[in-house]
Amino acid sequence: MSPLHLSFCSAFVLSGLGLAFHRTHLVSALLCLESMMLSMFVGLTMWPIENQTPSFTMVPIIMLTFSACEAGTGLAILVASTRTHGSDHLHNLSLLQC
Amino acid sequence: MTYFVFFLGVCFVLGILGVASNPSPYYGVVGLVLASVAGCGWLLSLGVSFVALVLFMVYLGGMLVVFVYSVALAAEPFPEAWGDWRVLGYVVALVVVVLGGLVLGGFVGSWGFGVNTVDSVGMFVVRLDFSGVAMLYSRGVGMFLIAGWGLLLTLFVVLELVRGLSRGAIRAV
Numbered sequence: 001m002s003p004l005h006l007s008f009c010s011a012f013v014l015s016g017l018g019l020a021f022h023r024t025h026l027v028s029a030l031l032c033l034e035s036m037m038l039s040m041f042v043g044l045t046m047w048p049i050e051n052q053t054p055s056f057t058m059v060p061i062i063m064l065t066f067s068a069c070e071a072g073t074g075l076a077i078l079v080a081s082t083r084t085h086g087s088d089h090l091h092n093l094s095l096l097q098c
Numbered sequence: 099m100t101y102f103v104f105f106l107g108v109c110f111v112l113g114i115l116g117v118a119s120n121p122s123p124y125y126g127v128v129g130l131v132l133a134s135v136a137g138c139g140w141l142l143s144l145g146v147s148f149v150a151l152v153l154f155m156v157y158l159g160g161m162l163v164v165f166v167y168s169v170a171l172a173a174e175p176f177p178e179a180w181g182d183w184r185v186l187g188y189v190v191a192l193v194v195v196v197l198g199g200l201v202l203g204g205f206v207g208s209w210g211f212g213v214n215t216v217d218s219v220g221m222f223v224v225r226l227d228f229s230g231v232a233m234l235y236s237r238g239v240g241m242f243l244i245a246g247w248g249l250l251l252t253l254f255v256v257l258e259l260v261r262g263l264s265r266g267a268i269r270a271v
Binding site for chain 1: 103104107108110111113114115117118120121122126127130133134137140141144145146152153156157160161163164167168171172188191192195196199200205209210212213214215216226227229230233234237238241245248251252255256259260
């Protein structure tokens with residue numbers, strides 16, 4: 001494992017752990033998802049660089065398109081839940097309270 | 099050059115750690131911008147300049163929108179920066195978990211400093227990332243259409259989610 005592989009793998013694990021721990025705001029959970037997408041983008045771009053494969057460079061672009069879809073949907077959920085619940089704190093969204 | 103790229107990788111991990119350590123969303127956006135700038139420089143140093151440019155433009159545009167949302171919806175009177183004790187506790191816990199995973203997984207002894215790059219061989223030869231991304235419009239037209247259809251679907255999903263409090267997908271109960 002070279003240090004660059006260690007960089008994006010540990011970045012992915014860090015942002016996944018940050019998403020799994022307790023977040024105060026829904027925005028920061030969305031930011032963790034964005035950073036997972038960022039580390040996946042860098043990792044997918046390292047692959048054609050190391051194998052000198054031109055046709056694989058379209059894969060991170062396609063993944064960036066779908067991450068844009070995810071970000072747009074997440075922000076729409078953020079707006080909708082802020083309208084219904086009054087703030088974007090995640091403890092408002094717990095299913096265990098009535 | 100190897101150490102420069104490794105330095106950018108360290109900046110990338112630090113930016114991601116600044117996002118993941120649960121500060122206020124203002125500072126989280128700053129950490130994500132730092133990570134995207136470092137990742138853009140990293141890919142640019144390895145030679146794929148077009149993909150790095152796409153990453154920089156898309157991420158900074160997207161982060162501008164997210165920053166406006168966080169200012170508008172998550173405003174706090176006392177935002178928590180990285181110097182607070184709770185955020186520092188998150189930093190320590192995350193670093194301990196990742197380092198423990200590295201030690202337990204046996205990744206520590208097997209270092210290597212091999213870094214591959216993409217070299218340009220002149221202005222008359224199309225480089226790897228330019229030709230690969232251009233191939234999205236010829237060979238990869240199926241995925242191109244699927245991605246465009248996904249973006250169109252996302253438009254209607256967003257419109258349906260934010261339609262209103264009485265009609266849309268999320269309603270006030």
